[in-house]
Amino acid sequence: MSWRGSGSSFVFFQEILMPHSQQTLITFSGLTVAWPDGTECFTGLSGSIPRGVTGLIGDNGSGKSTLLRVLTEQVEPTSGSLHREASTAYVSQNITAHSESTVAQLLGIDRVLTSLRAIEAGSVAEAEYDVVGADWDIEERARAELVKPPEVV
Incomplete structure (x- = not known):
């Protein structure tokens, strides 16, 4: 599968791991x-991307x-349409550059965990509950x- 847009060329490759x-x-x-x-x-x-493992080369x-x-x-x-049948995630290629980050920070849940800890410690601040x-x-x-x-979708 390949797509071409003005000024860019990409090739997607796919490997179906499960029937x-x-x-x-x-x-x-x-x-x-x-x-x-x-x-x-x-x-x-x-273009379209079917379920399975898909890579992007360019x-x-x-x-x-x-x-x-x-x-x-x-x-x-800027323009165009996008339709997804399931949730997807993007993992940055530079994730190792953030080795000082906690797992909670990388997952984007650190603020929630900090508020949970404050509530567990007795905080009744409405902002923590929000x-x-x-x-x-x-x-x-x-x-x-x-x-x-990992689940193959």
Whole structure:
């Protein structure tokens, strides 16, 4: 599978590890990302990604990381449409550069855990409860996800 957008060329490769339907995981049409200065990262990119293990290959600076961040809704495209059938995640290629970070920080749950600890220590501050919201079991859910074997979707 390959897609070409103006100024960028990407090749997706896929390996199906488990038998299951060829249901599409992500479809996108006419995706364009332009930076605030008007420079286009890519334009008019369309395609679909089926369930399974998929890789993305392209030249340095071609927009691979930006495309993945768009597909995981971390970056808004300038134009185009995106439809996802399941939740997806983006793990930065530079994650080791943050070795001083805690696992909670890397998972984005550190503020909730800090508020939970404050509440456990007796805090009745409304702000702490607002941060926790419905995530009273966030620590248990995070642990369960971290020990779970990867799922092929």
